Amino acid sequence: MVDTTWDYSENTPEINFLAEKMSENSKIDPALYGKYDVKRGLRDIDGKGVLTGLTDISTIKQNKLVDGKLVPCEGELYYRGYNVNDIVGGILADDRFGFEEVVYLLLFGEMPNREQLLNFKTLLVQYRTLPQNFVRDVILKAPSEDMMNSIARSVLTLFCYDKNPNDTSINNVLRQCIQLISVFPMLSVYGYHAYNHYLRDKSLYIHRAEPTMSTAEVILSLLRPDRSYTDLEAKVLDMALILHMEHGGGNNSTFTTHVVTSSGTDTYSAIAAALSSLKGPKHGGANVKVFEMFEDLKQTVRDWKDEDEVTRYLEKLLDKQAFDKKGLIYGMGHAVYTISDPRQVILKGAVKKLAEVEGYDKEFDLYALVERLAPQVIGKKRRIYKGVASNVDFYSGLLYSMLDIPCELYTPLFATARIAGWSAHRLEELINAGKIIRPAYMSISTEKEYTKLSQR
Structure with a gap:
């Protein structure tokens, strides 16, 4: 029986009144951040990030040393020491798909040879499957107009299908991460089709991924009713995925991955937290x-x-x-x-x-x-x-x-790429097993004398 006393769609006058009271009593004078030298957003006034960790996964360069001083320069991005320009340039020169190769690089720290790459692609295809009836029972039965929330829900639900969900050994977490990397295109596109059918009254298409396809091809073939796409479309999407898959340890969702992982929680919870971060309009949105x-x-x-x-x-x-x-x-x-x-x-x-x-x-x-x-x-x-x-x-x-990709899937495509970076950073945090990440906050509240309820 449905409880009709709950209304999740509208704010009541009581909520509005309490929200106003809460807002008034929670304001902090902006000048205090400068007074106590608090790095808002963990950034200095010149935009330089406050150092909170170490990573060997990617490098961002925005300054160069000239006469002993740092001066701005053209931005550079390196994956495991390789310049992204060179990576993309090599892939374009060979006229091939490169997403899977770069996933290997981020996870294992080195470029694969042909045999290693073929074996890794085979492993991704092997894991590119969802539990029986998962699409029907999880994705289609609870369609959402927000694909990022839909993916997060699916990721958390996959916890229930894992025989060792809380095992944080490197072998087990690597297996979990590779599985999630493999199924993210399906979670994203199937979530959109559920929304498009049940909430927009459009036709429902649930295609199966072909084992010979690259990740970019899988996305386009699952999304389009006739499964057709041009080679140029797939190659450009492949490039976009490569450029979105990693960006240092300090971006909001990756830092979230480090913070949540440091608590010792499971892989599904860590990735769901990262998804929640990426959804924000100041980040992936x-x-x-x-x-x-x-x-x-x-x-x-x-x-x-x-x-x-x-x-x-x-x-x-x-x-x-x-x-x-x-x-x-x-x-x-x-x-x-x-x-x-x-x-x-x-x-x-x-x-x-x-x-x-x-x-x-x-x-x-x-x-x-x-x-x-x-x-x-x-x-x-x-x-x-x-x-x-x-x-x-x-x-x-x-x-x-x-590419005729609906707006609802823009950020999920970002997530489909960035899951590779999140996975690498989760494993890096676990391998180096540091302390739980807990930065300090300065309290500016004043001490008050307690009075009994009857005297207030």
């Missing part, structure tokens, strides 16, 4: 915000080539007069990079090529115009301590739209 912002721009700006008109729109964004009125130009700026995001530089070239083939030239030119104008507008409107450049989220939304 930013690609959706970029796409939605441009959709609003295209409806608002009459002449997409008019720099003055586009500039005025960007100014309205910062003045909280346009789009979601948050005062942000989404896709611009990064917590680490100053001059350029190397992932964006690579992705932009691929997006441009696909736009020419798919007939999205005007859209690409608009994105490029905003990319050029936004730093100028931000520089005039904001007090900034470092440069502002477009990040990897800026063009990814346009890429996915050209």
Whole structure:
């Protein structure tokens, strides 16, 4: 029997009143953060991150040493010591798919030879299956309009199907991670199909993954009703997955993985926590915000080539007069990079090529115009301590739209790639078995004398 006394959709007057009281009593004077030298967001005022750990999985470079001083430079990203530009360049030169190869690199710290890569791909295919009736009983019976929540629920439910879910030995966790990497495309796409069918009244398609396909091909074939895709589409998606799969230990979701793993919890809980972090619009959800912002721009700006008109729109964004009125130009700026995001530089070239083939030239030119104008507008409107450049989220939304990937799957695709990085970092945390991560918070509350209830 359903309890109809509960209403999960609306706030009552009592909740609104209590929320206002809570907000008023929880405010902290922003000046106190400076007074006590608290690094908000674990970052210095110049954007440099506070050192909280060590990692051998990836390296981010945004500065170089010149005459004894650190100065901003073009951004660089390394996976296990290999420059991502070189990795992607080698894969493109061979005209092949590379996601699985880079997963191997992140997990095991070295590039696989042909035999190792073939064996690893075979292992991924072997694990690319869900428990019997899992799709019917878990994914289809509880459709959600939010795919990230759907994936997190599926991941937590897979705990129940694991015979050794709480075993945190390296062998067992590696097995769990490889299984999750293998099934993430299915959890994402099947979750979308459930939403599209039960909540949008569209046709339901549940295809099976073919064993010969790469991860990018699996995604496109599971998503599309006719399972068709071009080689260019799959190769560009493969590149996007590679660029999204890892980005240092300090990004919010990976740091979450380290923090939660340090408590000794199970793999499924750690990955669900990372998913919850990535969902946020300030992290993985930013690609959706970029796409939605441009959709609003295209409806608002009459002449997409008019720099003055586009500039005025960007100014309205910062003045909280346009789009979601948050005062942000989404896709611009990064917590680490100053001059350029190397992932964006690579992705932009691929997006441009696909736009020419798919007939999205005007859209690409608009994105490029905003990319050029936004730093100028931000520089005039904001007090900034470092440069502002477009990040990897800026063009990814346009890429996915050209691939006919629904907006609901933008962030899940990010997760489908980043699960490789999370897995590597979880294993790294366990192997080095440090203390539970517990940073300090300074209390600014004043001591108060307790009074009995009858006297209040």
